Amino acid sequence: MQFTIYRNKGNARAYPYLLDVQSDIIGELATRMVIPLFPLVAFTGRPAQRLNPVIIVEGDKYLVMTQDMAAVRLAQLGDEVTGVQESRQLIKDAIDFLFDGV
Structure with a gap:
């Protein structure tokens, strides 16, 4: 479901959560477009603020790694962890910045 965070069954050590950003209208596909979330405490350097907004999941801060979006x-x-509807515009702005530089 769009703007829902799921546990990552794949590379969970690096990216413990996946954020679903795909429209629910396209629900019959066998794939979903997701953005991995990376723990802010493990990030070295300085994140790109517009590209990598911070959201809180289960009490911890995570970077939305927009540039690593994939199907x-x-x-x-x-498992479904939580919804992040309240961060919807922040996430959409990051996607727009990635593709349009705006």
Whole structure:
């Protein structure tokens, strides 16, 4: 479901969560477009503020790694963790910045 965070069944050590950003209108596909979330405490350097907004998941801060967005099979999505509808515009702005530089 769009703007829902799932546990990552794949490379969970580096990216413990996946943020679903695909429209729910396209629900019959066997894949979902997701953005991996990276723990802010493990990030070295300075994140790009507009490209990598920070969201809180289960009490911890995570970077939305917009530039690493990819399609994954539904089987790679683990349990649903939480919805982030309140961060919807922040996430959409990051996607727009990635593709349009705006």
